[in-house]
Amino acid sequence: xxxxxxxxxxxxxxxxxxxxxxxxxxxxxxxxxxxxxxxxxxxxxxxxxxxxxxxxxxxxxxxxxxxxxxxxxxxxxxxxxxxxxxxxxxxxxx
Numbered sequence: 001x002x003x004x005x006x007x008x009x010x011x012x013x014x015x016x017x018x019x020x021x022x023x024x025x026x027x028x029x030x031x032x033x034x035x036x037x038x039x040x041x042x043x044x045x046x047x048x049x050x051x052x053x054x055x056x057x058x059x060x061x062x063x064x065x066x067x068x069x070x071x072x073x074x075x076x077x078x079x080x081x082x083x084x085x086x087x088x089x090x091x092x093x094x
Contacts (some may be wrong), residue, residue, distance in 0.1 A: 006031055007047035008039050 009031050017024040
């Protein structure tokens with residue numbers, strides 16, 4: 001899991017908690033999904049709106065001092081293929 005996942009879970013659970021109690025203390029929100037519950041694309045999009053969330057490409061995480069943020073949900077194959085193409089094009093013999 002990475003910061004985007006944690007933020008997505010937090011926001012999803014905060015929204016549910018506020019439906020029950022609008023004055024819920026954010027510090028009481030548990031960072032875990034219930035069995036059978038999944039993050040939706042909209043949950044990830046909401047988390048990505050946070051200015052502190054900065055995804056890093058897997059191949060550049062080490063060199064930039066960041067942490068790789070792995071995502072294995074829908075579309076991850078396309079992202080991985082794009083990053084692999086980008087990495088190979090920058091390191092291929094010319």
